[in-house]
Amino acid sequence: MMLLPMYVHPLVDPDAWDALCRTAERPTAIVNVHDGPGAGRDEVYAVATARLQRFGVRMLGYVDLGYGNRANGEVWCDIVGWAQYPVGGIFFDQVPSDAAGLRYVTQVVRAVRGSVVLNPGTRPLPGYAALADVVCTFEGPWESYVDASVAAESGYGLPDGRDWPNAAHLVYGVPAERLGTATALLLSRASHGLVTDLKAPLPYHGLPSSLRERAAAR
Structure with a gap:
């Protein structure tokens, strides 16, 4: 499964949102109105997400846990x-x-009806794996991901090169010409995730160029 954090506003990059409706890859889009769903219904996002739904794009809503520092009540409101x-x-x-x-995480996931994806960005304790459909055990730049020694030290490398069955890796800053190589490497390590050529500090402010190009060709 391709996880696609879609953190660009529909009015800022309407072409990206349109491309999601046309791509054959059918990624799972992570929607983030304002560090979550926002204080009230945003009609621009309501229209944009309804269109994605009509085209069969699966979506998840973004909720920030603040590494366990947000009050349960705030999280549940989101x-x-x-x-x-x-x-x-x-x-x-x-x-x-x-x-x-x-x-803390065990408590907040109980409020969810539907799929749960956790993103600690590193390998958490094994107990977290049972709490979610997918756990993002790596999030970082291509330079860190491609280095096997760094991979082992970061905690997501396994003896056979594979991560947990429900693990995902989010890899950004991949040179455009290496996107195919990066995708193959990710698939050799995890069943879910994303490789994108967009770079920090805004690696999810749009679509990977390869995804945008394939959608434009349809």
Whole structure:
């Protein structure tokens, strides 16, 4: 499954949102109105997400856990807020990865109806794997991902080169000419994720060039 954080506003890059409706890859788009669903229904996002739904694009709503520092009530309000949009679950970002955060995450995921994706951005304790459909065990730049020694040290490398069955890797800053190589490497390590040529500090502010180009060719 391709996870695609879609953090660019529909009015800022309408071509990117349109391309999502036309691409054959059918990624799961992570929608982020305003660090979550926002304080109220945003009609621009309501129209944009309804169009994605008509074209069969699966979506998850973004919720920030602040590495376990956000109050449960705030998190639950965000989860409920996503009911205003046609999302099929929640993408939890900035998820803690230690023992202290495990109980916290266990509590907040209970409020979700639908799919759950956790993004600690690194390999968390094994108990986190059972709490979600997908766990993002790596998020970082291509330079870190491609180096096997760095991969092993970062905690997501396994003896056979594969990660957890439900692991995802989010890799950004990939040179455009290496996107195919990067995709093959990711698929050799994990079943889910994303490779994009967009760079920090805004690696998810649009579509990878390869995805945009393939959609334009359809």
